[in-house]
Each structure stands twice: as structure tokens, then as C-alpha cells.
Amino acid sequence: MDKLVIEGGVPLTGSIDVSGSKNAALPILFAAILVDGTADLGNVPRLRDIQTTLRLLEMLGCDCQREADRVLVTPGQLKAEAPYDLVRTMRASVLCLGPLLARIGQARVALPGGCAIGARPVDQHLKALEQMGARFELEEGYILGRCRQLKGAHITFDMPTVGGTENLLMASVLAEGETVLENVAREPEVVDLANFLVACGAQIEGQGTSCIRIRGVSSLQGAAYAVMPDRIEAGTFLVAAGITGGELLLRQCPFSDLEAVILKLQGMGMSITTTAEGVLARCAGPLRGTDVTTRPHPGFPTDMQAQIMALMCLAEGSSVVEESIFENRFMHVLELMRMGAQIRVSGHTAMVRGVRRLTGAPVMASDLRASASLVLAGLAARGVTEVRRIYHLDRGYEQIEHKLNAVGARIRREQE
Numbered sequence: 446m447d448k449l450v451i452e453g454g455v456p457l458t459g460s461i462d463v464s465g466s467k468n469a470a471l472p473i474l475f476a477a478i479l480v481d482g483t484a485d486l487g488n489v490p491r492l493r494d495i496q497t498t499l500r501l502l503e504m505l506g507c508d509c510q511r512e513a514d515r516v517l518v519t520p521g522q523l524k525a526e527a528p529y530d531l532v533r534t535m536r537a538s539v540l541c542l543g544p545l546l547a548r549i550g551q552a553r554v555a556l557p558g559g560c561a562i563g564a565r566p567v568d569q570h571l572k573a574l575e576q577m578g579a580r581f582e583l584e585e586g587y588i589l590g591r592c593r594q595l596k597g598a599h600i601t602f603d604m605p606t607v608g609g610t611e612n613l614l615m616a617s618v619l620a621e622g623e624t625v626l627e628n629v630a631r632e633p634e635v636v637d638l639a640n641f642l643v644a645c646g647a648q649i650e651g652q653g654t655s656c657i658r659i660r661g662v663s664s665l666q667g668a669a670y671a672v673m674p675d676r677i678e679a680g681t682f683l684v685a686a687g688i689t690g691g692e693l694l695l696r697q698c699p700f701s702d703l704e705a706v707i708l709k710l711q712g713m714g715m716s717i718t719t720t721a722e723g724v725l726a727r728c729a730g731p732l733r734g735t736d737v738t739t740r741p742h743p744g745f746p747t748d749m750q751a752q753i754m755a756l757m758c759l760a761e762g763s764s765v766v767e768e769s770i771f772e773n774r775f776m777h778v779l780e781l782m783r784m785g786a787q788i789r790v791s792g793h794t795a796m797v798r799g800v801r802r803l804t805g806a807p808v809m810a811s812d813l814r815a816s817a818s819l820v821l822a823g824l825a826a827r828g829v830t831e832v833r834r835i836y837h838l839d840r841g842y843e844q845i846e847h848k849l850n851a852v853g854a855r856i857r858r859e860q861e
């Protein structure tokens with residue numbers, strides 16, 4: 446297993462190219478199951494979750510070709526089974542359910558189960574697909590779904606779920622008649638998926654609002670499409686500029702998708718501006734504490750909660766973080782405390798008291814964004830930080846140590 450060894454205390458300066466979005470690329474890759482012909486996708490990040498998805502698509506009967514950040518997916522004779530060995534390593538595998546039901550009327554997908562950041566059920570996906578005519582059974586840990594032709598329906602989600610909205614979008618584009626999805630997720634990645642489907646010939650309106658209307662069509666053709674940039678990777682680098690007292694120019698940074706994050710970072714004392722070349726972030730003075738509550742988009746993203754908490758650890762005064770999306774998403778707290786942070790957790794709330802400095806320590810990554818927060822803390826800490834179990838990080842950050850070393854960080858990857 447690899448670990449990252451970080452010598453902290455260097456202000457990062459220079460420019461970084463933001464990669465394509467993992468959370469947009471995953472559903473778009475699964476949506477390729479729906480097309481006749483080839484989906485020609487650009488800006489696909491080179492990440493472990495993407496490799497896992499390509500392996501799964503191949504097992505489902507798609508031909509996948511990859512060259513640098515371009516991926517070609519051509520569905521062939523489709524098969525229904527997504528095996529547990531792959532699904533357990535990546536929850537997003539459940540996104541093949543909608544496309545498989547739409548295309549071949551059956552799907553046998555391992556139930557993803559819990560994960561490090563909470564229970565994360567898929568009840569909303571199943572309930573909504575049932576309204577379109579699908580029937581489900583649980584069989585030896587697998588969800589077995591069957592349907593004839595999926596039929597349009599009026600569906601209201603109990604809560605805005607990103608994956609649920611994406612699964613239903615993919616199920617409804619080839620369904621008979623009109624589908625109305627209400628109380629849907631408004632995340633930019635949902636919009637990117639809808640835009641890809643529209644490029645393939647789907648009829649979708651309202652993406653980015655809380656109500657999406659889909660008029661089913663008889664087939665979709667392949668299309669060329671570039672995946673949007675990764676707002677969470679970009680947000681992580683914005684924090685890197687602030688926490689090290691540096692100055693970073695982020696190219697291909699999706700500024701408007703990051704509004705809630707940028708407003709908080711500016712409120713903490715960072716200067717973040719757009720220029721002709723990208724987004725320029727620097728620490729304009731001492732950092733001040735702030736309060737953050739995670740919310741569905743356009744609120745503050747849960748996927749940036751751990752990273753901004755690392756910054757709060759070094760900001761003057763107190764900060765409060767309330768996690769309202771996932772239970773059990775404070776696993777970075779104890780590790781940050783090993784580096785000298787002062788944090789108290791009570792239920793879904795963490796209270797952070799800023800300290801003057803963090804000190805390097807061996808720490809353990811527990812999930813993807815928790816790992817990013819430990820890397821950020823390590824970049825700012827005095828001394829050496831070893832972040833262990835970084836396979837989580839490799840699921841979601843493309844060449845993170847190369848990108849950070851190119852702007853002055855001192856990070857090396859070693860085998861444990």
C-alpha cells in the first residue's frame with residue numbers, strides 16, 4: 446500500500462490545470478450504455494474509479510478504448526450482471542441500473558451496502574424505477590430488476606439525491622412517454638449528464654432546476670462530449686493556496702459551480718478572482734474562522750467539508766461545521782487532532798478552534814475527501830506528515846502529488 450510523505454510549510458505558487466470531473470464522468474460513462482454507436486468522451490480523468498467503471502462496462506458488454514483523457518465506449522451485446530467484486534469498491538456502480546433496465550429490461554446489480562461515510566441507501570432509486578414499471582427482488586445480495594418497456598411517470602423524490610436523479614434520467618430518456626422528476630438534485634454533474642444525453646438526441650428540459658422533464662425517444666445516437674472540470678478538485682486546490690499562504694492560478698476552474706465554496710473562502714480572508722487565464726487564489730491576510738453547513742447544490746458541498754475544516758484549523762477564532770448530508774463524515778477529525786488541531790464533535794456538528802500551527806504526524810486516510818483534508822493539513826504543518834491508505838485519494842484526485850509538487854510542494858509517494 447502506498448503512502449504520501451509530505452514536508453510541510455512551503456507556500457504553493459504557480460498554476461494548476463483542473464482535471465475532468467470524476468462525479469460527472471462516472472454517470473456519463475454509464476449513460477454510454479444507452480447509445481447506438483459510440484460515445485466519444487473527452488476530459489475523462491485518469492482515476493481508479495474511472496478504471497473500475499471501464500472494467501464494469503466491459504463486463505456488461507461494452508467495448509471501451511482509452512487514450513490519454515479520451516475514452517470511446519461502444520455498447521455491444523449487453524449483459525445484465527454487475528458483480529459484487531466491482532460494486533463494493535465503487536458505490537457509483539449502481540448507476541448501471543437505470544441504463545440496463547432501459548436498454549435490455551433487466552439488471553442484476555450487487556447491493557452496494559454501507560460505506561465509510563454512512564449508510565447511503567438506494568431506496569429512492571428503486572422506488573422511482575418501480576413507478577416507471579420496474580420490479581425488484583433481492584437475491585443473494587443482488588438487486589434483481591426487471592421490466593418490459595419502462596413507462597414515463599411523475600416522480601417526486603423524498604430528498605434530492607444525486608445518484609437517484611442520474612439513474613432516473615438515464616432510465617427515462619428511452620422510456621415510453623413523458624417523465625417528470627421533482628425534488629431532484631441540481632448538482633452541476635447532473636446537468637452535465639443531461640447535456641451529454643441531449644447531445645445524443647435525448648429530449649430533456651429543466652436540468653439544473655428542481656424539476657426535470659424528459660420526453661422519451663426511441664433511440665439515442667453516439668456523440669462526442671467533453672466532461673466538465675472537477676469542481677471538488679478545484680475547490681481543494683483553492684484551499685491549498687489559502688492553507689499554505691501561497692498563490693495559485695487554477696486553469697479550467699468552474700468558478701460559478703463553486704460559488705458557495707468561494708464565498709466562504711473569501712469570508713475567511715482569501716482573495717479569489719477570475720482572470721483571463723483562470724481563477725487566481727491567494728491568502729490576502731490572516732484567516733478568520735467561519736461557519737459552514739453542508740447542503741445540496743447550490744449550497745455548500747459535503748465533498749468540500751473536510752477540506753475547509755483543515756483551513757479552519759489554522760484560522761483565527763472559532764468555526765462551526767454542520768454536516769447535514771451524510772452521517773459519520775467526520776472521520777478526518779481525529780486525524781487532524783493528531784496534528785494539533787482543536788476540534789470538538791457533537792452529533793452532526795464540529796466546533797473548530799483555530800491554532801497557530803499544525804505539526805506533522807503519521808495519519809490515516811479513511812475516505813476520499815478526508816484524505817484530501819489530511820494532505821492539505823500536511824502541506825501547512827511544520828515537519829513531516831505521512832498520509833497512509835491513500836488508495837482513497839487515488840480514487841478521486843488525478844496525480845495529486847505531481848500537480849502539487851509542480852507548484853512547490855514537497856510530497857513523495859512511498860510504499861508502506
Ligand code: UD1
Nearest residue numbers: 468537565566567568569570605606607608609748770771
Ligand atoms: C454523490 C456524489 C458524492 C457526494 C454526494 C452528495 C457521485 C459519484 N458521488 O453521491 O461524492 O458526496 O452525491 O453531494 O456523484 N439517500 C437516500 N436514499 C437514496 C439515495 C440517497 O436516503 O436512495 C440519501 C443519502 O444517504 C444521503 C443523501 O440522500 O444522505 C444524498 O445522497 P446522494 O445525493 O444520493 O449521494 P450519492 O449520489 O451517493
